Amino acid sequence: MTNKRNQIKGFCRNVDEKKERLKKAFGYILKDKGFGNLGVNKVSLEAGISKNLIYRYFGDFKTLIEQYSEGIDYWTSQAEKRDYSEMTEKDVLKNLLGEQFNYLILNPEMRQLVLWGLHESNYNTTSLLKKRELFAERLILQKADKRFDGRIDYRGVVSVLMAAVYHLAAYSSVQKANFCGIDLSQDKGRKRVLDAINLILDNIYDLNEDKKKATNDNE
Amino acid sequence: MTNKRNQIKGFCRNVDEKKERLKKAFGYILKDKGFGNLGVNKVSLEAGISKNLIYRYFGDFKTLIEQYSEGIDYWTSQAEKRDYSEMTEKDVLKNLLGEQFNYLILNPEMRQLVLWGLHESNYNTTSLLKKRELFAERLILQKADKRFDGRIDYRGVVSVLMAAVYHLAAYSSVQKANFCGIDLSQDKGRKRVLDAINLILDNIYDLNEDKKKATNDNE
Structure with missing residues (x-):
């Protein structure tokens, strides 16, 4: 036995x-x-x-x-397991963008998965993108829809920031050439990217509050 | 003879x-x-x-x-030949970002050159990136440095917007899956990306003016 x-x-x-x-x-x-x-x-x-x-x-x-990809993708292997319950959705988003940027720089395999998804649509690349979408919807986007309430296209702005993280992390890991005059191969340059993302986000939230106030004042 | x-x-x-x-x-x-x-x-x-x-x-x-790439790259084959002398640097940038986004969607060869540059650094990918840099410096960045005068990291913001264009144009050409819930395979979704980029830019210019005014008022 x-x-x-x-x-x-x-x-x-x-x-x-x-x-x-x-x-x-x-x-x-x-x-x-x-x-x-x-x-x-x-x-x-x-x-x-x-x-x-x-x-x-x-x-x-x-x-x-599929199993390999889920084990290496930032969203399915890292973010899914974190507890974001104590954070505002703005801080969750800042955290996700910053951590994903750093994760991508350290992780050439995930960078290749990202490039693959920009090269062709197939079972694997599309399946992974859909999982990221589901997670982002649940964690941030649907909550933010309520806050922004049609005043600002928050999803449009987030798509720009998210896309920039994918591109700049790959660029900064592979190329020594500057990007808009910024040396992304150095920590200092990488920090400028994350600071710019945070600045854009803070600005968008402020603009939303201004617009909301203006609407309330008019009512 | x-x-x-x-x-x-x-x-x-x-x-x-x-x-x-x-x-x-x-x-x-x-x-x-x-x-x-x-x-x-x-x-x-x-x-x-x-x-x-x-x-x-x-x-x-x-x-x-190299010769092929220069003939197909948006910057070296299109933007270099345009006359931007009558436009403000903000409008030049909006124009460049929007036109490059549309050009990339129509041009799978240039998208491959972009992906190549994110995959490896070699003579061709690096040489092309350096040419884009030189052009961007001359056309926008150095003028904007004066306008923003250290109040806002304009180059950081532009690097985010530029990178987003590369990523989202490729995504929208290849994938049917949504991105932040936006259907980028449709014109309507693509317009949301460009509108978001313009919103971010307008916001950054407004913020710069506010900061400049605050500094002057304090003096």
């Missing part, structure tokens, strides 16, 4: 280890060669695990990609 | 045509397969022109890439 149990446990642990090894191999190729060089054969070869086992463990290759 | 002239003319035209055909082949591969699939052999095969002639006409492969 004990023996049988151990065998099953041993077998299970082995499967989990192999699944982890396959995901790591996927991540290694993503980081090293970029999103354009992924394929089930390459992952199998890199992991030293037969292709058949990928299908047995994950069902199909896209499920491996 | 006439004969010889015609021969030379004929030969010259032929070289120009072949150079154009090589650049077109490069653009075709860039658009069809992405920046990760470029190589001198593929371009030679696509154009039906021997590799040796690429080296004879362009000196090296990177010069072909």
Whole structure:
């Protein structure tokens, strides 16, 4: 009985280890060669695990990609697990944008997932984007809709700030050339980006309050 | 004499045509397969022109890439040729951001050049970025430095807006999924992005005027 149990446990642990090894191999190729060089054969070869086992463990290759992506994406792997309940939605947004910027700089694999989503629409890139959307809706956007109440297109502004974070984090990790004269390869330059984002956000919230006051005064 | 002239003319035209055909082949591969699939052999095969002639006409492969890129990049091929002398620097910036957004949506080759620059630093990506920088300095940034005079980090704000344009144009061309709940595949959603950018810019200019006035009042 004990023996049988151990065998099953041993077998299970082995499967989990192999699944982890396959995901790591996927991540290694993503980081090293970029999103354009992924394929089930390459992952199998890199992991030293037969292709058949990928299908047995994950069902199909896209499920491996999906599980890997959720484990590495800032939204699904980091932000989803945080407790934002004590923060205002403005502070949550500032926090998300700043942390995602720093996370992307440290994480070439997630940067590749972002670039992949700008290169093509496929099951994986679209599925990940939809998960981020759901999370952003729940955490910030729907609350902010009520606060801004049609006075300002808050979602338009947030889309600009969010997009800038993706682009500038990648730029600052890859290029030494300046961007608008700012050296983004240095902490000082990166801080200027985050300060500008916070300035824009503070401004938009202030403008909303001014508009709200003006409407109330007129009533 | 006439004969010889015609021969030379004929030969010259032929070289120009072949150079154009090589650049077109490069653009075709860039658009069809992405920046990760470029190589001198593929371009030679696509154009039906021997590799040796690429080296004879362009000196090296990177010069072909450079010439192609300058011909397709919004900044070097469009903005450089416009006359902005009658516009304020705020309107020039709004115009540049809006036109570049629309240009990127219509131009998958330039989008690939942008993604390439976020994927790796190499001779071509860096050289193109430096040209954009020089142009932006001359056209807007140095004038704006004087206007903002250290009160607001204008360059930080512009870097955010510029980066957002690159990211959102690519997203809206490739993905059907929403971004912050906005359907960027539709004109209506795209207009919201440009309106948000203009709102942010107007706000920053207003804030600068307020700060300037406050300083003057205190003096």
